[in-house]
Amino acid sequence: MLIGEVARRSGVSTRMLRHYDSLRLVRPTGRTVGGYRQYSDADIRSIFHVESLRTLGLSLREIARILADQSFTPRTLVSDLIERTEQRLVRERELLDRLRAVENAEPDDWPDVLRIVELVRTLGSADPHNRLQAVLNPAANEPVPTGLLAAAVLAETEPNMAGALRWALSRAGGDGLVAVAPGLASVDVEVRRRAVLAVAEISGDAATELLTATLDDPDSGVRGHAALSAGRRGVTAAEPVLVGMVIAGVNDVDAGEVLGELSGDPESADRILRALTDALTTHDHDAGIRIRLIQALVELPGTSALATLRPLSADPDHSVALVAKAFTELVASRAKSQDY
Structure with a gap:
């Protein structure tokens, strides 16, 4: 079967089929007298195999490595895909949490949005010093929105930083209590522990x-x-x-x-x-x-x-x-x- 007919039947463009050939993913087993690519039934099955792996989110180079590695089992593939998916979900959950934090802060205009986005980014910094500065010395002397502060309290693992955040939240009084209270019902025991420590500092x-x-x-x-x-x-x-x-x-x-x-x-x-x-x-x-x-x-x-x-x-x-x-x-x- 010539490349044009394969493209029509498989839905894979001729350009992509040539790319598969260059990467040695699927190489046509034959050539016509005129030098055109000629695909066998086994070649076409390989094309569908590659396309199936692509739908799982694998790159062509990853697929090439899998197909070339005889020790790479279906179980290994599934385990790798589960790990990749879990990592992607974590990143997307972090993005969703940040977007909700910005939304809950109720920004009024674009400068306000940018300030809050920067606050979210800084409060999520890997450096405790940066997180502390965001709370104690906020940009433009604007206080950290209570919702963001409560979210930071429930996420903070560094003891000294956690203490500073709880102190800052306690100054918000009733608003701080309302913001942090949902943490007491979290399924994550560490979040509940941080929440009860924060509530304990609010009179x-x-x-x-x-x-x-x-x-x-x-x-x-x-x-x-x-x-x-x-x-x-x-x-x-x-x-x-x-x-x-x-x-x-x-x-x-x-x-x-x-x-x-x-x-x-x-x-x-x-x-x-x-x-x-x-x-x-x-x-x-x-x-x-x-x-x-x-x-x-x-x-x-x-x-x-x-x-x-x-x-x-x-x-x-x-x-x-x-x-x-x-x-x-x-x-x-x-x-x-x-x-x-």
């Missing part, structure tokens, strides 16, 4: 309500951050999470201090004392947990913890007994000094 009843609602988050880290902040705001619902943090040894010192603050209320003090005492019984074979619980008991005001601490001074575990004895004396002396 007001609305932020407290969000923190309280986050106490049942499936991730212990998110729950812990919410409990520390909510507890400092007087939310008694944080008590079980805080006791759990003491037991687990995660920010246990901070958790113990917040439990002590909550114990300023007599009803809370009774609940917390019972919870810590019960935990000592439950974990009677784990010295590390028992010592952390003893340290949390010491944070309770007055002498309420003495009835629990004194028996522990004779605990079979020597380390537990030593700590309990020392803290029993500390609580007793603290109470005595308060009497004078």
